[in-house]
Amino acid sequence: MVDLISIENLEPLKEIIAQHKEEPGCIMPILQETQGAYGYLPIELQKVIADELNIPLSEVYGIVTFYTQFTLVQKGKYKIGVCMGTACYVRGAQNVLDRVERELKIAVGQTTEDKKFTIEATRCLGACGLAPVMMINEDVYGALTPDKIPGILAKY
């Protein structure tokens, strides 16, 4: 298992909130750090954020569902984003994505049972010269072929 905090443990969340509470526009860093720590933003965490900031839950939820960076469902420690932008697509991104799915035995949008990997199909990552491209968290992998996938995944 990986080291995400369980949503039963609300203390780290309260610390994150306390750290930012007085800053204007504090909701974005709070949501980002909370998702970083817990892996996702379920109702249990959003309720605490709403209460602590004294704003409606609907406002927190509205922000979370507006930005694609936030997720309501638990994701893996490593988010694999396979670029499906035009350049990557014509250079064979679909085959890369298929291979990632086969290796991890899950489909796009799903998370492995051990909460280690989540696969996402993303829009252009801005590295078209390296197409096809994928990112695993902050790491970028370019000039991919399906056969390179097992080796890359093994690093995590």
Added chain:
Amino acid sequence: MNMLNIKINGQDVSVPAGTTILEAAKSINVHIPTLCYLKDINEIGACRMCLVEIKGGRSLVAACVYPCSEGMEVFTNTPVVRETRKAILELILSNHNRECTTCDRSGVCELQQVSEDLGVREIRYMPNKEEVHTIDALSPSVVRDPSKCILCGRCISVCRDVQGLGALGATNRGFKKAVEPPFEMTLNDVNCINCGQCIINCPVGALKEKDDTARVWEALADPTKHVLVHSAPSVRAGLGEAFGLPVGSLVSGKLAASLRRLGFDRVFDTNFAADLCIMEEGTELIGRVTGGGKLPMITSCSPGWIKYCEMYYPDLLDHLSSCKSPQGMMGAILKSHYAQSQGLDPKDVFVVSIMPCTAKKFEVLRPELSQNGLPDNDVSITSRELARMIKEAGIDFLTLPDEEFDEYYGDYTGAATIFGATGGVMEAAARTAVEVITGKEAENIDYEGVRGVEGIKSADIKAGDLTIKVMVAHGGSNIRKVMDDLRAGKLDDVHFIELMACPGGCVNGGGQPIVSAQDKMNVDIRVERAKALYHEDKDVLGLRKSHENPSIKKLYDEFLEKPNSHKAHELLHTTYTARPKINNK
């Protein structure tokens, strides 16, 4: 004041700095269509219906938010303005469930009106929303139909900014954007107080009251049921609007006549119970002041406020008066004293209340508001539902004679009728409390200090040597300011607080007839409807103090003994329960 000179369609107009183009145009009777605009509440320029052209401008601007500037030349009726507005409206309509003939809002729909005004006769665009919308009908008060929502945001602003709640919000983005409670929950499971302010501020039929008229028709047709009706103060100040009368028309007589023609066995008045409420609540207050009870005491008439308190201030519930609302008291008296005196089994007595309020529908379901397993009131319908019943029955409301409510439980004073306006309960209580405390007739019973639509009002009421410090607040966000101060210990010297969930009090309740946002630019409905009630108090009714209502005296003599007696406590007082804001379990 710094004045600006501008031209609208070639006509000179001078307006104070800060005026928007929409307001400037209104001042010279130039009509600009709007949908998302709601004066002072939702001024966000989102729907683009009010686009106008400015000479030298790069693009069209939204008149509802664009401020006038010196020398500006505005055109509201050019080909490009007309075509653009029409195209945008067609795009909105292409995603709107246009079942107008069976829609709750047929005839009072702002989208229908704008479509008519702009002359839309065909829609050139295909809908791009294919998802199936689920109607949220689990709340006892408010029904949400997302297929009609045009995403204008008016309900969001009212709920969040005016009521201080945010039960609804904007979710997702792009084609998936929706206006709904968080986490796909129903309104019944979030921090909704059932006030219905979202309904009366929705331009279309996306939000409406839970229609309970079928249950009333059914009871009226049932020969085994003895069907009683009682109608709240504010209904008489709003109902006429549903039949084309101007805002602020007082229709007490036609209200009684229409209820009689609908076939109710007796036509009573919740105002009777408002007078009763003053006797009980006034006595409770004097008891708390002299006996060292919890102060300040807070009124308990508004069911929206009660749920607010139960969710947001559960630690302060002991400040609430234990009195049931007038609706609750009325039902309890009708199913006990009235039933006994008529030799009726309370099981056969069916009590219908007519309320300006959608939260009353929630109140009638409270298990604590019942006796021997029978609810005090069987069903509560809004002013709007009553108007529909009157129309359906073919009653020509405007030509009805003015009739009286039935005697005894239909007798009321001016103190009761002003319950409908913010400050009214406080004023009614003062009229009685001062005379009870001093034992003398008061010289002045017009308490101007607690009247009017200022959000939070404070006043000192003199009763002989005693000064009673009172506060009045209306609208959820004002309530929160008062309650936060109370929690922080800043109101320890205050004796009595009146809180009403709806802005302006019950006259502007969520169950009242719909007034369009354009009409609300011309008239403050809170003020005009309140005037109707103060007029009835001062000029129509002979008696203006609750303790002078002869039928109230009689009720105590022959049944309740005295205010706050054991019997009164059993029937007329209640308890409150802390409840979660969000119920996701």
